[in-house]
Amino acid sequence: MKKFIALVLALLLCSVSLFACNKKDDTLVCGVTIIPGLNEKDADGNWTGFETEFAQEVGKILGMTVEFQEIDWGQKYNELNSGAIDCVWNGFTANSTDKDASGNDVKRSDLVDFSYGYMLNQQCVVVKKDNLADYTSEASLAGKTACVEGGSAGAAYVSGVTDEDNVKSTTSQINAFPEVKSGAVDFIVVDIILAQNMCGKGDYTDLAIVEAIELDSEIYAVGFKKGSELTAKVNEAIKELEANGKLMELAEKYGFENVLKVSETIE
Amino acid sequence: MGFWEVTLSLLEGLEQTCLIFALTLVLALPLGLVISFASMSKFKPLAYITKVFVWIIRGVPLMLQVIIVFYVPGFLLGTPLFSRFASVIAAFVINYACYFSEIYRGGIESISKGQYEAGQVLGMTKSQIFFKIVLKQVVKRILPPISNEVITLVKDTALARVIMIVEIIQAAQNYAAYGFMWPLFYTAVFYLIFVGILTLLFGYFEKKLDYFKA
Numbered sequence: 001m002k003k004f005i006a007l008v009l010a011l012l013l014c015s016v017s018l019f020a021c022n023k024k025d026d027t028l029v030c031g032v033t034i035i036p037g038l039n040e041k042d043a044d045g046n047w048t049g050f051e052t053e054f055a056q057e058v059g060k061i062l063g064m065t066v067e068f069q070e071i072d073w074g075q076k077y078n079e080l081n082s083g084a085i086d087c088v089w090n091g092f093t094a095n096s097t098d099k100d101a102s103g104n105d106v107k108r109s110d111l112v113d114f115s116y117g118y119m120l121n122q123q124c125v126v127v128k129k130d131n132l133a134d135y136t137s138e139a140s141l142a143g144k145t146a147c148v149e150g151g152s153a154g155a156a157y158v159s160g161v162t163d164e165d166n167v168k169s170t171t172s173q174i175n176a177f178p179e180v181k182s183g184a185v186d187f188i189v190v191d192i193i194l195a196q197n198m199c200g201k202g203d204y205t206d207l208a209i210v211e212a213i214e215l216d217s218e219i220y221a222v223g224f225k226k227g228s229e230l231t232a233k234v235n236e237a238i239k240e241l242e243a244n245g246k247l248m249e250l251a252e253k254y255g256f257e258n259v260l261k262v263s264e265t266i267e
Numbered sequence: 268m269g270f271w272e273v274t275l276s277l278l279e280g281l282e283q284t285c286l287i288f289a290l291t292l293v294l295a296l297p298l299g300l301v302i303s304f305a306s307m308s309k310f311k312p313l314a315y316i317t318k319v320f321v322w323i324i325r326g327v328p329l330m331l332q333v334i335i336v337f338y339v340p341g342f343l344l345g346t347p348l349f350s351r352f353a354s355v356i357a358a359f360v361i362n363y364a365c366y367f368s369e370i371y372r373g374g375i376e377s378i379s380k381g382q383y384e385a386g387q388v389l390g391m392t393k394s395q396i397f398f399k400i401v402l403k404q405v406v407k408r409i410l411p412p413i414s415n416e417v418i419t420l421v422k423d424t425a426l427a428r429v430i431m432i433v434e435i436i437q438a439a440q441n442y443a444a445y446g447f448m449w450p451l452f453y454t455a456v457f458y459l460i461f462v463g464i465l466t467l468l469f470g471y472f473e474k475k476l477d478y479f480k481a
Binding site: 004005007008009011033034035036040069070071072075078079081082083084174175177178198201202203204 | 342
């Protein structure tokens with residue numbers, strides 16, 4: 001019996017030491033979710049997309065190897081604060097808010113350190129193509145049911161235009177699309193860069209962006225753990241890539257040349 | 268987005284699912300036996316501590332345990348102690364070992380005292396009695412509840428995606444970013460086949476153990 005117990009414990013110890021984690025200082029681990037055009041995998045499983053190549057160029061300047069780790073967007077602050085990833089580099093809207101534990105709005109810039117902004121984004125309203133005619137202005141959203149990503153810029157917007165009881169939250173923007181397609185809600189509010197890539201494709205040929213309703217613009221930036229020394233280094237590298245035209249080259253490659261904008265302030 | 272392409276990438280996800288499933292079983296089945304011994308120990312403090320431990324592990328959602336094991340060491344030390352995969356295995360093994368321990372305890376306590384006495388009369392040692400007489404009958408009795416847990420484990424592997432282990436559900440979810448929902452529904456086929464094979468396997472084991480007319 002004692003031999004048996006000793007064997008089991010030895011087995012457990014071995015497996016723990018086998019899996020021990022060692023992270024290197026010269027790697028930059030970027031937390032990403034798959035967003036077509038920004039971060040996605042090609043047929044061979046290699047990462048591509050604007051954000052991917054942007055991060056890799058910055059990595060070259062800093063002399064760091066860039067790794068991409070898929071994350072659950074809802075866990076992004078846990079991932080950063082636990083050191084599991086070094087940064088969130090994935091269409092991270094800097095001038096937005098999140099809810100804290102007691103439901104109050106907290107500025108994202110109070111939760112993480114942001115790099116310089118580099119790309120303009122907008123929220124947009126997506127509905128079924130057949131219903132497009134019903135949506136002519138912001139007033140037509142009143143009383144309709146909506147779905148947004150919890151804690152997103154879209155969530156802040158819908159609370160102002162329709163009743164709170166009508167709003168449903170999902171864990172990611174991607175998950176909002178089946179809600180509107182299946183008729184569970186009337187409209188969703190998501191990033192325009194994402195919506196342009198989704199509407200009219202695959203299973204979503206019957207969805208469309210409501211052009212008549214235009215929302216405030218936002219800016220994307222890279223998010224780091226508070227106090228990280230990487231922020232300043234990455235900022236310098238972004239400036240360098242802007243100056244030598246490399247950043248514009250990448251934006252043109254992926255069709256983002258009209259929204260590319262490096263700005264030192266993110267408010 | 269062809270059918271084969273999706274099937275192949277789901278099979279890659281299934282590999283992770285199988286790995287979590289197999290490692291959890293291999294480690295949790297024996298660990299569960301150790302925990303069940305501790306909870307039946309004659310040394311009372313050990314028995315009480317074990318029971319409280321089992322209460323905590325069975326009382327907290329497995330998903331939360333996965334999150335705690337992976338993120339909390341990082342919050343304390345600034346960098347994660349274990350890799351994502353190791354965290355998932357650790358959380359799953361401890362959780363399932365606790366469930367198994369209670370099944371073992373029920374099985375062991377169902378064996379009548381007379382069996383132990385018969386063993387002693389024959390001059391067998393305590394561990395001989397346990398491994399050669401008791402355990403074999405226990406295995407037969409606990410097979411149906413164990414098969415329940417094993418089948419639940421197949422589907423619980425999907426919880427690993429909370430810290431982004433790309434198992435089969437996450438592999439399918441990645442297609443949602445391109446506007447495709449059907450790969451997610453398609454995963455049901457893989458789970459059904461997996462559980463179907465297990466069901467047949469357990470049916471076969473039960474037949475094999477038929478010779479114990481206990």
